[in-house]
Amino acid sequence: MERKPLILIVEDEKEIAKFVDLELQAESYETVVTYDGVTGLSKFRELNPDLVVLDLMLPVLDGLEVARRIRKTSNTPIIILTAKDSVDDKVTGLDSGADDYLVKPFSIEELLARVRAHLRRVNPAVTGEVRVADLVMNLDGREVFRDGRRIELSAKEFELLELFARNPGKVFNRFEIEEKVWPEYTGGSNVVDVYVGYLRRKLEGEGERRLIHTVRGVGYVLREE
Amino acid sequence: MTLRLRLAIFTSAFIAVILSAVAVSVYLLTERSLDTAVEERALQALTDLSEGAIATGLQRLPGDAYYQIVLVATAPEVPSDVAGIRNGVNYTQPASVRANPTDDRLLALLPDRVLEDLIRGDDLAAHVTLANQERLRVLGTLGTVAFPNQQVALTAVILVGLPTSNVQRTLEQLARDLGLTVVLAFAAFAFGVWWLARQVLSPVQRVTQAASRVSGQDLSRRVPVPATDDELRALAVSINHMLDRLQESFETQRRFTADASHELRTPVTAIVGHAQYLLRRTHPSVEQVDSLGVIQREGERMAKLVHDLLELARADAGFQVQREPMNLLEVLEAVRDDLGPLAVPARITVDCAQPLLEVEGDPARLKQVVLNLVQNALDAGAQHVQMHLERDGRDVRLEVLDDGAGIPSEALPHLFERFYRVDGARSTRGNGSGLGLAIVRWIVQQHGGNVDVRSRVGEGTVFTVVLPARAPSGRG
Numbered sequence: 001m002e003r004k005p006l007i008l009i010v011e012d013e014k015e016i017a018k019f020v021d022l023e024l025q026a027e028s029y030e031t032v033v034t035y036d037g038v039t040g041l042s043k044f045r046e047l048n049p050d051l052v053v054l055d056l057m058l059p060v061l062d063g064l065e066v067a068r069r070i071r072k073t074s075n076t077p078i079i080i081l082t083a084k085d086s087v088d089d090k091v092t093g094l095d096s097g098a099d100d101y102l103v104k105p106f107s108i109e110e111l112l113a114r115v116r117a118h119l120r121r122v123n124p125a126v127t128g129e130v131r132v133a134d135l136v137m138n139l140d141g142r143e144v145f146r147d148g149r150r151i152e153l154s155a156k157e158f159e160l161l162e163l164f165a166r167n168p169g170k171v172f173n174r175f176e177i178e179e180k181v182w183p184e185y186t187g188g189s190n191v192v193d194v195y196v197g198y199l200r201r202k203l204e205g206e207g208e209r210r211l212i213h214t215v216r217g218v219g220y221v222l223r224e225e
Numbered sequence: 226m227t228l229r230l231r232l233a234i235f236t237s238a239f240i241a242v243i244l245s246a247v248a249v250s251v252y253l254l255t256e257r258s259l260d261t262a263v264e265e266r267a268l269q270a271l272t273d274l275s276e277g278a279i280a281t282g283l284q285r286l287p288g289d290a291y292y293q294i295v296l297v298a299t300a301p302e303v304p305s306d307v308a309g310i311r312n313g314v315n316y317t318q319p320a321s322v323r324a325n326p327t328d329d330r331l332l333a334l335l336p337d338r339v340l341e342d343l344i345r346g347d348d349l350a351a352h353v354t355l356a357n358q359e360r361l362r363v364l365g366t367l368g369t370v371a372f373p374n375q376q377v378a379l380t381a382v383i384l385v386g387l388p389t390s391n392v393q394r395t396l397e398q399l400a401r402d403l404g405l406t407v408v409l410a411f412a413a414f415a416f417g418v419w420w421l422a423r424q425v426l427s428p429v430q431r432v433t434q435a436a437s438r439v440s441g442q443d444l445s446r447r448v449p450v451p452a453t454d455d456e457l458r459a460l461a462v463s464i465n466h467m468l469d470r471l472q473e474s475f476e477t478q479r480r481f482t483a484d485a486s487h488e489l490r491t492p493v494t495a496i497v498g499h500a501q502y503l504l505r506r507t508h509p510s511v512e513q514v515d516s517l518g519v520i521q522r523e524g525e526r527m528a529k530l531v532h533d534l535l536e537l538a539r540a541d542a543g544f545q546v547q548r549e550p551m552n553l554l555e556v557l558e559a560v561r562d563d564l565g566p567l568a569v570p571a572r573i574t575v576d577c578a579q580p581l582l583e584v585e586g587d588p589a590r591l592k593q594v595v596l597n598l599v600q601n602a603l604d605a606g607a608q609h610v611q612m613h614l615e616r617d618g619r620d621v622r623l624e625v626l627d628d629g630a631g632i633p634s635e636a637l638p639h640l641f642e643r644f645y646r647v648d649g650a651r652s653t654r655g656n657g658s659g660l661g662l663a664i665v666r667w668i669v670q671q672h673g674g675n676v677d678v679r680s681r682v683g684e685g686t687v688f689t690v691v692l693p694a695r696a697p698s699g700r701g
Contacts (some may be wrong), residue, residue: 013491013495015492015495015498015499016491016494016495016498018495018499019495019498019499019501019502020498022502022506023498023502023505023506026502026505026506083487083488083490083491084487085535104490104491104493104494105490105493105494105497105498105524105525105528105531106494108498108501108502108505154551154552154555154559154588155555155558155559155562156552156555178580182580184580185579185580189579189580189581190581191552191579191580191581194550194552194581194583195552197550198550198551198552201549201550
């Protein structure tokens with residue numbers, strides 16, 4: 001029988017730690033709760049959990065530092081919970097090695113969905129997922145990762161990427177794409193080109209290699225070069 | 226009108242008055258002294274003629290003088306009849322000191338009763354104009370003349386005329402010179418004042434420019450303090466002091482709002498989280514579900530309020546949204562898909578003729594705009610909320626139309642104010658924080674657009690958001 005995933009919760013606000021703990025247990029995860037950074041880090045080394053839910057403002061050792069130290073030795077997914085929501089805070093959090101970032105007040109369903117998504121990512125034998133090169137599309141959670149980096153896509157962007165990702169190597173012309181993704185509009189707009197532009201910008205935001213290529217005079221194709 | 230211009234105009238006008246007064250005084254004084262000189266000369270000549278012998282008298286007349294001696298035959302105390310006197314008078318017109326260019330007799334140029342008055346003993350002082358336009362100062366008196374060859378002294382009326390044209394010419398010349406001097410002096414002065422005003426005011430202008438660069442977004446700038454130890458330095462220093470205090474209080478307020486919001490988030494998260502846990506994972510009774518639902522909903526409302534407050538704290542701190550190319554239509558569709566299921570039986574529809582309307586924007590914040598507008602419409606009791614999106618020239622125009630209760634016209638101007646609530650239909654459900662539309666306006670303005678509202682009570686409301694469309698060029 002498969003072992004239950006172990007989740008380490010590091011959160012100094014006991015009332016928040018409590019309900020996150022209860023919810024994760026209700027989803028049949030093993031949980032360990034600690035209330036400060038140093039204990040959290042030593043528990044991590046002792047127990048080697050499958051995922052860490054980490055608050056940023058922690059006593060003794062702050063969350064960013066905990067994330068950095070974990071990242072030195074391990075690829076375990078880290079989801080940061082924080083009351084800070086500025087872009088700078090997010091960038092700092094993600095740069096410190098965290099995989100995801102949830103701002104309080106967060107919805108518990110969203111936290112659970114992200115936990116599922118990150119656990120699937122480290123444990124690939126799960127359905128509902130499309131993988132091409134370093135691109136991972138979680139079709140149920142409608143989430144996209146590239147090389148572990150979570151990418152926010154709009155609904156249409158997701159639909160378009162899904163069309164490509166389900167048919168890697170197949171060249172689509174603009175008309176086909178429009179018919180599938182924008183069935184309610186008749187042709188004549190450049191919506192496909194614009195959205196391919198959006199996708200490229202987001203998928204290559206950190207200088208990654210190009211995935212969606214232009215086939216001159218025909219259309220677009222998703223493939224690894 | 227600038228201070229510089231006012232200063233220049235004011236001082237120039239002042240100086241113009243002073244200069245004119247000086248010039249006029251100079252002119253009047255000169256005129257009087259010249260007149261006096263002529264008068265004295267004439268009087269001297271008249272005295273000479275009336276007291277001395279004719280010959281000596283004539284010799285002492287100036288070269289340009291006219292004279293006329295009218296011998297009075299009868300005794301001076303009898304002159305009752307002017308005609309008689311005139312008839313009895315022996316007019317003598319000796320050779321003039323200089324050739325009289327006209328044939329005028331001085332007496333003929335004077336009124337008739339002058340001779341009568343003279344004979345009675347009055348003195349005459351008058352101006353006459355000759356036929357050649359030469360003006361004379363004429364003095365006359367009754368005297369005794371002695372002719373050298375006749376050894377008799379005869380009573381006579383003696384008239385002396387001295388041309389005043391020299392004086393006139395001198396005065397005209399003086400007026401011209403004075404006028405020119407005044408104009409030149411005035412021009413020089415006005416230019417000087419203009420230049421001086423610039424010199425004096427340029428530090429003020431520098432201080433002003435520096436002060437206007439200090440904005441709500443950047444209170445850290447300071448006004449340059451001039452090295453001179455003067456009023457301007459004091460001004461700059463006191464402006465900087467004021468900015469220090471302003472920055473400090475801004476910082477305090479901003480930190481307070483931000484800290485308060487952060488601090489509120491944690492308990493709100495715990496409240497909502499626990500309520501949700503009990504609702505989802507345990508089996509509460511119907512009453513408990515109701516009660517937990519209230520806790521959850523109110524907690525979520527508080528979370529939204531905290532979010533809104535923090536958003537406005539950011540707005541006050543001069544926060545700039547991050548913009549990227551995006552399709553506004555998708556934001557509308559996302560809002561429809563998010564709120565649609567919760568709004569039943571009310572309908573939310575999106576109406577757009579094309580699949581793509583690009584703007585440069587912050588997707589999350591523009592979604593907040595649309596969410597707030599649609600939620601407002603639903604709160605107002607709308608049964609159908611229609612989002613209409615179209616390209617309008619260089620703009621993208623979004624209209625959110627509802628068939629709700631409408632907003633009274635007196636409330637419309639205040640709608641975008643913080644914590645403003647419309648009395649009546651819109652606030653009966655009271656879900657909002659009262660900050661939603663203030664945030665809408667801030668976000669829209671951050672995107673270089675504007676938001677407007679039209680409404681009619683009983684018919685519905687239309688919110689119009691206009692955003693600059695993304696230029697179609699520059700895309701690979």
